[in-house]
Amino acid sequence: MSQLQERRIGLSARLGAGVALAALLAGCSGAGGAGSSGADDEINVLMVNNPQMVELQKLTADHFTKDTGIKVHFTVLPENDVRDKITQDFSNQAGQYDVATISNFEVPFYAKNGWLHPLDTYSAEDKAFDQKDILEPLQESLTAEDGKLYAEPFYGESSFLMYRKDVFAEKNLKMPEKPTWQQVADLAAATDGARKGMKGICLRGLPGWGEVIAPLTTVVNTMGGTWFDKDWNAKLDTPEFKKAVEFYVDLVRKHGEAGAPQAGYAECLNNMTQGKSAMWYDATAGAGSLEASGSPVKGKIGYVAAPVEKTDSSGWLYTWAWGMQKASKKTDSAWKFISWASGKEYENLVGRTVGWSDVPAGKRASTYANQDYLKEASAFASVTRQAISSANPRDPGTQPRPTVGIQFVDIPEFTDLGTKVSQEISSAIAGRQSVSSALKNAQALAEKVGKEQK
Incomplete structure (x- = not known):
């Protein structure tokens, strides 16, 4: 038995039978799209059903897919269910999902167990993404003990x-x-x-x-x-x-x-x-x-x-972030989705089409310099940023x-x-x-x- 298999079995035992059962039920729900081994212009994303994520799902086809040609198959589940399903898929390295919403709670031990693809190289090469614009507490919380970055925030909160x-x-x-x-x-x-x-x-x-x-x-x-x-x-x-x-x-x-x-x-x-x-x-x-x-x-x-x-x-400090499964065969396409979903332009898209109060904020310094956002969020923007900082x-x-x-x-x-x-x-x-x-x-x-x- 390999060390990785031992870690997987150990984690499964620690998480308990309840997690396994919930994951099984989630797996039987019929959700999901084509497997990760499908066409390179298709990826699978597993995410929590929070309002901001549901909005992203609505905007993806007309914007991300239209611009990149990459089709995204979403599986959207309540928080407890999505955590169980992510744990199941990532711990087994089944590769069904290329990208999933994880939090700063999961990142340290997911990374330690070898379940996540490091994102440092991608973020460094993608100048438009502007990694330095991500608020430092969030960057730190998504960086593992080995010093590598393993997720990009969709939104942050305190x-x-x-x-x-x-x-x-x-x-x-x-x-x-x-x-x-x-x-x-x-x-x-x-x-x-x-x-x-x-x-x-x-x-x-x-x-x-x-x-x-x-x-x-x-x-x-x-x-x-x-x-x-x-x-x-x-x-x-x-x-x-x-x-x-x-x-x-x-x-x-x-x-x-x-x-x-x-x-x-x-x-x-x-x-x-x-x-x-x-x-x-x-x-x-x-x-x-x-x-x-x-x-x-x-x-x-x-x-x-x-x-x-x-x-x-x-x-407190919390972020829903995008993690890339180590077993994914479509890392380039997965990064393009992550960089779009966590990028400045996506925030601007939401502000223009949905409303500035709906922007997935709390992650970028530039958000708090955006006058359109500050005009609508003036009551809480500065207090939020201070709380996160x-x-x-x-x-x-x-x-x-x-x-x-x-x-x-x-x-x-x-x-x-x-x-x-x-x-x-x-x-x-x-x-x-x-x-x-x-x-x-x-x-x-x-x-x-x-x-x-x-």
């Missing part, structure tokens, strides 16, 4: 606090430019019930390592906690971690949205758009929807930095970490660990158990992962 300026004015409240979490809690209490059916804040409570765990971990970081210390000792039962979780659970239970244990990003976006929340702490990507043409709260929202306590900043995946808290990651721990096992811990936290938000009980169970889960890493 996190910040969004609030209703009009409601704050009516209540004679002032939002600090750099609020603390205690200030946020006080403001949530003051705005709870300010309008009929309005709660003070919306915070994710939905189980999932990419749902409740994302914002919660930024609170843990800034309050002095960490999932693991530098030696992989689990730290979920420490006073700092407990303080952060108790604060989060207490805040969302007292002043958060109705049905919080089932509320994720989409539900909080809905609540904010419909006037059901006075504040929302979440991804910077949400601002585009809030300020979009036709949004009932357009022009009513203010944006400030992610709340802090012991750290200077606490925003100040994100520090290698040192996001107050103590050394064993690996990179702000809102996640960058190991394959975190998909399972984070999901299981999230179920415990969500149960506490629902009032079915105490935070102490939730963290006792979570600590036991984390200790097992820590021992494996040692």
